[in-house]
Amino acid sequence: MMDILQLILLWFGIYYIVAVSLNMEFGYAGIPNFGKALSVLVGAISVGGILNRLLIWYFGVKGDLIEGSTFAIARMNEIIAAHPLAGIFLLLIAILLAMVVGFVVGMIFILPSAKLKADYLGVTLLAISEAIFLVCVYNLSIIGGYYGISTPDILAFAPGEKRGWIFAGIVLVFAFLSFLFMEKLLNTPYGRVLKAMRENEDVVKCFGRDIMKLRMRTMAIGSAIGAIAGVLYSFYTGNIVANSFTRVEWTFFPFLMILLGGKGNNKGVALGVLAYVIVIVFLDIYKYDIKEIFHIPFEPVWLTYILFGITMLLILYYKPTGLIPERPVKTPPVKRIMED
Amino acid sequence: MVLEGAIIYSNLLVLLALGLTLTYITTNVPNFAQGSFAIVGSYIAVTLLRIFHIHPYFSLPFLLIAGAIVGFSTYLILKPLVARRADVEILMIATLAIDLILLGTIGAYSEILSKIVGFTQAKFVFSQLDFSIFGIKGIFFVSIAVTLLLLFCLYLLLYKTKFGTALRASMENPDLAETMGINVEQTRAFSWALSGALAAVAGGLLPFMQEIVPMTGDIIIISIFASSIVGGLTHITGALVGGYIIGLSESLITYYLSSIFGTGFLVYGKVVALVIMIITLLFVPSGIMGINWGKRPKK
Amino acid sequence: MKFTLGNEMIEVRGLNAGYGKLQILFGIDAHVEPHKITTIVGPNGSGKSTFLKSLFGLNDIYSGQIIYKGQDITRVPPYEKVRMKIAYLPQTGNVFVNLTVEENLKIAGYVLDKARVKERIDVALSVFPELKKILKRKANTLSGGQRQFLAMGMALVREAEFLMLDEPTAQLSPKLAEVIFQKIIEMRDQFKLTILLVEQNAKRALEVSDNGYMFVSGKVAFAGGAKELLEHEKFEEYFLGISGS
Numbered sequence: 001m002m003d004i005l006q007l008i009l010l011w012f013g014i015y016y017i018v019a020v021s022l023n024m025e026f027g028y029a030g031i032p033n034f035g036k037a038l039s040v041l042v043g044a045i046s047v048g049g050i051l052n053r054l055l056i057w058y059f060g061v062k063g064d065l066i067e068g069s070t071f072a073i074a075r076m077n078e079i080i081a082a083h084p085l086a087g088i089f090l091l092l093i094a095i096l097l098a099m100v101v102g103f104v105v106g107m108i109f110i111l112p113s114a115k116l117k118a119d120y121l122g123v124t125l126l127a128i129s130e131a132i133f134l135v136c137v138y139n140l141s142i143i144g145g146y147y148g149i150s151t152p153d154i155l156a157f158a159p160g161e162k163r164g165w166i167f168a169g170i171v172l173v174f175a176f177l178s179f180l181f182m183e184k185l186l187n188t189p190y191g192r193v194l195k196a197m198r199e200n201e202d203v204v205k206c207f208g209r210d211i212m213k214l215r216m217r218t219m220a221i222g223s224a225i226g227a228i229a230g231v232l233y234s235f236y237t238g239n240i241v242a243n244s245f246t247r248v249e250w251t252f253f254p255f256l257m258i259l260l261g262g263k264g265n266n267k268g269v270a271l272g273v274l275a276y277v278i279v280i281v282f283l284d285i286y287k288y289d290i291k292e293i294f295h296i297p298f299e300p301v302w303l304t305y306i307l308f309g310i311t312m313l314l315i316l317y318y319k320p321t322g323l324i325p326e327r328p329v330k331t332p333p334v335k336r337i338m339e340d
Numbered sequence: 341m342v343l344e345g346a347i348i349y350s351n352l353l354v355l356l357a358l359g360l361t362l363t364y365i366t367t368n369v370p371n372f373a374q375g376s377f378a379i380v381g382s383y384i385a386v387t388l389l390r391i392f393h394i395h396p397y398f399s400l401p402f403l404l405i406a407g408a409i410v411g412f413s414t415y416l417i418l419k420p421l422v423a424r425r426a427d428v429e430i431l432m433i434a435t436l437a438i439d440l441i442l443l444g445t446i447g448a449y450s451e452i453l454s455k456i457v458g459f460t461q462a463k464f465v466f467s468q469l470d471f472s473i474f475g476i477k478g479i480f481f482v483s484i485a486v487t488l489l490l491l492f493c494l495y496l497l498l499y500k501t502k503f504g505t506a507l508r509a510s511m512e513n514p515d516l517a518e519t520m521g522i523n524v525e526q527t528r529a530f531s532w533a534l535s536g537a538l539a540a541v542a543g544g545l546l547p548f549m550q551e552i553v554p555m556t557g558d559i560i561i562i563s564i565f566a567s568s569i570v571g572g573l574t575h576i577t578g579a580l581v582g583g584y585i586i587g588l589s590e591s592l593i594t595y596y597l598s599s600i601f602g603t604g605f606l607v608y609g610k611v612v613a614l615v616i617m618i619i620t621l622l623f624v625p626s627g628i629m630g631i632n633w634g635k636r637p638k639k
Numbered sequence: 640m641k642f643t644l645g646n647e648m649i650e651v652r653g654l655n656a657g658y659g660k661l662q663i664l665f666g667i668d669a670h671v672e673p674h675k676i677t678t679i680v681g682p683n684g685s686g687k688s689t690f691l692k693s694l695f696g697l698n699d700i701y702s703g704q705i706i707y708k709g710q711d712i713t714r715v716p717p718y719e720k721v722r723m724k725i726a727y728l729p730q731t732g733n734v735f736v737n738l739t740v741e742e743n744l745k746i747a748g749y750v751l752d753k754a755r756v757k758e759r760i761d762v763a764l765s766v767f768p769e770l771k772k773i774l775k776r777k778a779n780t781l782s783g784g785q786r787q788f789l790a791m792g793m794a795l796v797r798e799a800e801f802l803m804l805d806e807p808t809a810q811l812s813p814k815l816a817e818v819i820f821q822k823i824i825e826m827r828d829q830f831k832l833t834i835l836l837v838e839q840n841a842k843r844a845l846e847v848s849d850n851g852y853m854f855v856s857g858k859v860a861f862a863g864g865a866k867e868l869l870e871h872e873k874f875e876e877y878f879l880g881i882s883g884s
Binding site: 026030032034112113116117118119120122123124126127128130131134135138139247248252255259297298299301302303304305306307308309310312313316317320 | 426428433445451452455558561565608617618
């Protein structure tokens with residue numbers, strides 16, 4: 001039972017980081033970022049493609065990325081086992097790196113479509129993300145592709161049974177920091193301009209704000225945060241397999257969480273993420289029992305796809321505002337009026 | 341040989357992009373499930389082949405009907421949202437959801453079918469069933485013939501029948517079409533059925549040139565959107581032009597580059613489609629057919 | 640206001656309507672007499688155009704009743720209303736620009752059988768002979784006046800008995816506007832059409848009309864004969880400076 005709780009906390013943290021950044025992009029700014037998975041993939045590239053290469057170079061290991069990683073990671077893990085701080089340091093370096101790369105990628109990502117209408121925007125973001133995903137899967141020299149590469153165990157010093165809990169703790173800390181950051185950021189005039197842009201672009205233009213710059217900034221920040229989730233996920237699983245950064249897993253499901261919880265509301269999103277994670281963790285644990293009991297003649301994953309697809313449609317039909325609807329914007333004057 | 345493959349691929353892309361453009365014009369829905377529509381067709385074709393021993397070429401008429409049902413059902417699902425005038429983002433999310441449901445269904449079905457026929461149907465090709473004339477694959481002729489036939493029928497329908505004129509009228513101005521007594525709702529449903537039918541036929545032919553897995557639809561969707569956007573999402577003829585531009589360049593440019601940089605470059609096919617799409621969006625956002633080629637309406 | 644029951648083409652009772660949450664019309668009572676031209680005038684944003692759209696069923700009706708020839712048509716969808724011989728010509732976008740003139744005329748007879756459409760097109764062309772030479776041209780190549788002729792011709796093809804026109808003379812030269820007014824009179828006299836007109840060109844419109852309504856802020860401010868409305872003291876008050884346009 002405790003293991004289940006640990007898994008729920010861990011996945012909650014990782015998905016919350018993705019969802020809260022997507023919420024800024026979609027819930028606040030109205031950018032239909034159907035390429036959210038790219039930012040998570042960027043996190044994985046920062047670890048597998050950049051950090052691993054740095055380690056290979058540092059330790060002077062021979063061989064290609066896949067082979068070299070195995071040896072370099074083994075050396076690194078020995079060091080971390082002896083010096084816990086090295087693990088934490090590595091994590092922070094990776095996160096910093098991922099945020100910088102994510103920031104830049106996010107900005108370039110939306111560049112071709114920053115001026116376009118919502119539908120073209122959504123299609124372009126999806127297409128770019130999907131094309132890069134495919135290249136990462138089939139080109140083994142980026143992050144090991146479908147073959148996969150190992151990543152450093154930043155908790156190599158911790159005993160096995162405690163590792164999961166520590167990791168869940170780390171993830172939750174980053175999730176909480178993301179939440180605080182977003183709440184602070186979105187309660188500034190910038191956050192209100194984003195919402196205004198979602199409602200009516202022309203009004204924002206009239207106030208002399210450049211839609212393109214706003215969108216670029218939003219996507220840059222959103223992707224930087226999303227990349228953190230990619231880093232944590234890559235470290236947690238101990239390896240990177242490019243195939244796992246699918247559109248379903250890292251774009252569609254985060255959208256589901258946001259719409260379930262209530263878009264434009266970071267607390268509502270937390271509820272949406274939690275609901276999703278609880279369901280998915282239990283489904284994952286009991287899927288083969290379910291398969292046995294109901295005599296399902298195929299892999300349960302297909303059934304999850306169908307069920308989550310239907311759930312999404314039901315939300316869109318009956319509860320488009322989500323469980324906790326968006327709160328009205330409270331500017332200081334409005335607050336004063338409401339308190340009177 | 342390369343050109344042959346490129347033309348086959350382009351023909352199929354045209355059919356797929358036509359459907360996408362059609363439903364975009366009539367209902368304003370960018371349909372992310374279009375790729376999976378095709379794969380539903382592929383799996384129906386493989387079922388007819390394995391169980392009833394019908395050659396895929398002969399199952400095309402049946403696919404037309406089955407695809408129409410899939411397209412029409414999709415419209416029924418989207419209808420409450422369209423009627424509510426939901427934002428386009430919401431409609432896109434809905435088609436992503438439908439795509440996921442289709443993917444789950446195809447995946448589950450592929451395993452059930454494997455159990456029935458006794459060997460795996462998770463991936464399959466039809467190329468071994470194809471005939472050849474003077475060393476040219478049958479699919480080359482069939483895909484050209486099918487595409488031309490369908491285009492011709494579509495032309496007759498749109499320009500030579502009363503319903504076709506009504507269909508074009510509702511595409512251009514649904515409100516006005518309504519004032520003429522046209523049941524716009526009906527024309528929308530029809531365009532979705534037509535879109536599904538075209539996609540399913542393309543799906544029935546696709547296994548003759550590439551391996552099909554349940555996920556294939558999610559990959560091919562990039563090329564479909566690229567075709568429609570490059571041609572111009574708001575013009576039916578755009579799908580035709582865009583389909584050939586994307587189909588030919590995706591195959592030929594990738595082939596050319598891989599002959600320079602090695603076969604590793606073949607995975608960049610979708611990147612080529614993407615780059616062409618982005619260039620189009622940057623310079624002519626309304627697509628090639630959206631350009632006002634020197635003609636200006638007199639005032 | 641008096642209602643002589645049974646003699647109205649259309650009768651509206653307590654109509655509240657608008658777009659979604661935005662209510663535009665507040666408790667409108669109105670009626671249109673058969674074979675006559677009724678004109679609605681009023682300042683910008685008074686809800687004249689919305690009124691026509693409501694009658695045709697193109698926006699949201701919250702409450703009230705619309706009776707057409709004794710039948711409640713409040714919730715009847717637009718395409719059904721066409722079969723009841725009601726026609727509505729929006730101010731802009733009243734022809735299909737990507738279709739040829741001929742296709743436009745044909746599509747106008749969508750609900751009729753083939754032989755009848757042919758007959759009706761001939762009728763329309765007799766009233767608007769200007770269209771004869773341009774049958775094969777796409778509507779987006781037409782001038783503003785030609786488009787208006789086409790739109791009105793389309794209404795004739797439809798065998799409309801009740802025709803609603805939303806600012807047919809907008810953006811036309813005074814000379815062309817006058818032609819349009821003459822065609823409207825011709826349509827009433829020759830085909831016994833009932834016409835409901837919304838006009839910015841208030842003075843001239845009322846001069847050719849039988850009855851008149853004035854809308855102000857979504858309510859009926861005046862109802863009666865067109866002449867009375869023209870001579871009404873408030874008329875000048877509302878229209879000084881606007882009527883000449």
